[in-house]
Amino acid sequence: MRVTTHSDYALRVLIFAALQDGKPCRIEDIAARYRISKSHLTKVVWNLSSEGFLTTSRGRAGGLRLSRPPEEINLGAVMRATEDNGAMVECFDAKGLCAITPACKARRIFREALEAFHAVFDRYTLADLMTRERDLREILGLEPA
Amino acid sequence: MRVTTHSDYALRVLIFAALQDGKPCRIEDIAARYRISKSHLTKVVWNLSSEGFLTTSRGRAGGLRLSRPPEEINLGAVMRATEDNGAMVECFDAKGLCAITPACKARRIFREALEAFHAVFDRYTLADLMTRERDLREILGLEPA
DNA sequence: AATTAATATTCATTTAATATGAATTAAATA
DNA sequence: TATTTAATTCATATTAAATGAATATTAATT
Numbered sequence: 468m469r470v471t472t473h474s475d476y477a478l479r480v481l482i483f484a485a486l487q488d489g490k491p492c493r494i495e496d497i498a499a500r501y502r503i504s505k506s507h508l509t510k511v512v513w514n515l516s517s518e519g520f521l522t523t524s525r526g527r528a529g530g531l532r533l534s535r536p537p538e539e540i541n542l543g544a545v546m547r548a549t550e551d552n553g554a555m556v557e558c559f560d561a562k563g564l565c566a567i568t569p570a571c572k573a574r575r576i577f578r579e580a581l582e583a584f585h586a587v588f589d590r591y592t593l594a595d596l597m598t599r600e601r602d603l604r605e606i607l608g609l610e611p612a
Numbered sequence: 613m614r615v616t617t618h619s620d621y622a623l624r625v626l627i628f629a630a631l632q633d634g635k636p637c638r639i640e641d642i643a644a645r646y647r648i649s650k651s652h653l654t655k656v657v658w659n660l661s662s663e664g665f666l667t668t669s670r671g672r673a674g675g676l677r678l679s680r681p682p683e684e685i686n687l688g689a690v691m692r693a694t695e696d697n698g699a700m701v702e703c704f705d706a707k708g709l710c711a712i713t714p715a716c717k718a719r720r721i722f723r724e725a726l727e728a729f730h731a732v733f734d735r736y737t738l739a740d741l742m743t744r745e746r747d748l749r750e751i752l753g754l755e756p757a
Numbered sequence: 758a759a760t761t762a763a764t765a766t767t768c769a770t771t772t773a774a775t776a777t778g779a780a781t782t783a784a785a786t787a
Numbered sequence: 788t789a790t791t792t793a794a795t796t797c798a799t800a801t802t803a804a805a806t807g808a809a810t811a812t813t814a815a816t817t
Contacts, residue, residue, distance in 0.1 A: 468613060468726070475701050479712070482712065495763085502711065505807090523764060524764080525765080526762060542721065550613050554803095569747070571741070572743060576733065603715050617776070670794075671791055671793080673787085673792085
């Protein structure tokens with residue numbers, strides 16, 4: 468089983484943004500600190516912003532920031548918004564070709580398992596990822612709070 | 613999130629084998645009925661057999677059959693054996709490059725969520741997938757029991 | 758108004774995982 | 788011994804995902 472890097476990067480962006488004390492930060496800097504693709508990150512940020520987790524502004528002194536405090540950003544909501552589970556298995560997809568789909572009980576179990584997966588994230592917020600804030604700042608080369 | 617077709621196919625093989633009343637069946641026939649790759653299916657069967665779910669024999673009158681009755685084949689065990697979760701997210705992999713891994717709390721949550729996913733399958737056996745046996749037989753073009 | 762700095766958008770390319778195909782080898786049975 | 792089947796190996800194709808690059812749009816500063 469695999470989680471897309473899209474979700475992975477989404478969490479990294481949120482963690483980075485949570486370290487900025489409300490000040491906007493730039494996609495370019497985030498990409499540089501994590502050494503990942505700025506292009507890809509741009510799409511991740513766009514997603515997070517259209518889902519309401521981030522607020523972005525263009526132009527000089529622009530950038531992105533958390534729309535809400537970390538305690539109010541539920542990780543289950545983030546995962547559900549960033550993972551596309553429409554094709555987790557072939558039978559989830561309307562275009563699936565598995566012959567036995569009409570008589571197959573496995574699909575229900577897959578849905579149940581996926582829900583259980585998300586339910587774990589539902590129990591955490593971004594704040595739960597920030598408990599080692601000091602170390603995170605150091606690793607990412609940010610000023611101590 | 614995505615499950616590999618390897619696991620998907622594994623379930624299909626087990627379902628097919630469970631419909632054979634203990635008689636061996638051939639990989640080639642399974643591949644034909646599901647219209648999927650025989651080569652790939654061979655690897656899936658090899659895995660299931662090395663994990664003890666199937667018993668195979670070569671040569672004339674050979675084939676594969678369930679090693680145990682369906683009620684004794686736990687789906688959680690099957691999923692754990694067929695899914696490679698070593699790289700579910702980058703930080704699960706020893707070769708992962710994510711900078712913040714040492715200070716990141718997300719990994720624990722991912723592990724917890726993965727375990728919750730498997731735990732759902734733990735509650736079912738192959739027998740739970742066979743409740744629509746009549747329909748499955750018809751779709752797969754097998755003789756009624 | 759012009760310039761600069763940022764996100765937004767689009768498209769092309771690359772990459773890596775996955776799946777498939779094909780051919781050969783080994784084992785079992787008639 | 789011939790035949791049938793799984794096991795094994797290697798090459799190829801396919802696909803989704805990720806990356807790169809270029810352009811457009813927006814907004815703040817000078």
